[in-house]
Amino acid sequence: MTPILIVVICLALLFDYTNGFHDAANSIATIVSTKVLSPFQAVMWAAAFNFLVYFFVKDHKVANTISKIVNAHFVTMNVILAGLIAAISWNLITWWFGIPSSSSHTLIGGFAGAGITNALYMGSSALSAVKMSYVLTILAYIVLAPVIGLIIAYIVTVLILHICKKARPATAERWFKRLQLVSSAALSYAHGGNDAQKVMGILYVAVFTAHVIKQGDPMPNWIPLACYSAIALGTMSGGWKIVKTMGSRITKITPLEGVSAETAGALTLFFTQYFGIPVSTTHTITGSIIGVGLTKRLSAVRWGLTLNIIWAWVITIPVSAIIAAIMFALLRTFLPG
Structure with a gap:
């Protein structure tokens, strides 16, 4: 392996x-805010299910999509x-300020931004650097993923409330605290399967670009093992500023509502992962939490905070692309090739 590949x-x-x-909050915010698990127990629970995906998911459709965003001709x-x-820079900035932005989109924005900049240096058009069919699908799901999560969470919450309307409150709360263990595990599993694959796609492109593997070769097994391990270790480190935002500042969450939000988030992620x-x-989970809040009343959702989060979503890809363009220009100066 070359030093730059390492x-x-x-x-x-x-x-x-x-x-x-950064994204640990997505899996554990509701289970911590409802006091089903302590913060330490919650991150260990989430980390275990993040890593468990390694043993069961072998068809890396999301990784395949990520690897094809930038045309191979412009990848160095x-x-x-x-x-x-x-991507790392934007993740750390948003984590520092407690903003639940998308790690996925900052990685996509960074990769695409650097690829576009390289294309311009090579005298090609910006649009020729990226495969628009993949980019447009990703952009569409910036809107669709939270909306799907919101709708499913709303429907699930209404159904649960209808089914349990005659149950004793104390008994229902006890059962939903137990069910939250299942729903948070499902969300953690879905998070691991979706997010770790994005880095797998980048690493696959890297080892191909460095001529370690040939076009069409299967992904080396060390890549998924390393990626699932890294994301699990990161989850164990927590992300308490974002946990506070997701678990209590958007809307107040009960165990019942935690089950609804986590179930909706997991179902949305399983659906999108299946289609790559x-x-x-x-x-996704932010939309699900908002959907839960809407079952009470519109004012149950703190819309001022929600709009700030949406602005962070909107600027993530372009800001990441700009940072990547600047970094590529610097690297091209000091590391030609």
Whole structure:
């Protein structure tokens, strides 16, 4: 392996680690806010199910999609390196300010931004650098993923309330606290299966670009093992600022509502993963939490905070692309090739 490939692998796994602690809030925010598990128990629970995916998912459709976003003609090690640096930077900035932005979209924005910049340097058009069919699908699901999560969460909550309307409140709460263990495990499993695959796609492109493997070769087994391990370790590190935002500041969550939100989020992620669509876990669970809040009343959702979160979603891809473009220009100066 060349030194630059080793650096790319380390940065990719570092990104997966930051993805883990940045997006840990998605899996554990509701279960912590409802006091079903302590923060330490919750991150260990989520990390275990993040890693468990390694043993059961062998068809990496999301990774395949990510690997094809930028046309191979414009992919170099500097493009991959610049995209990863941009993604890690934006993840750390949004984590620091407690903003639940999308790790998935910052990675996609960084990779695409660096690829477009390289195309411009090579005298080609910006649009020729990316495969628009994949990009347009990803952009569509920026809107669709939270909306699907919202609708499913609303329907699930209404159904549960109807089924349990005659149950004693104390008994119902006890059962929903137990069910939250199942729903949060499902969401953690879905998060691991969806988000770890995005870095797998980048690493597959990197080892192909470095001529370690040939076109059409299967993904080396060390890539999924390393990615699932990194995201699980990151999840164990928690992300408490975002946990606070997701678990209590958008709307107050009860165990029943936690089950609804987590179930809706997991179902949405399983659906998109099946079709190989790289969606944002953050967007999905945020939409689900809003859907739960809407079953009470419109004012139950803190719309001011929600609009701030949506603005973070809107700017994530372009800001990541700009950071990646700057990084690529710097790398091209100091590391030609």
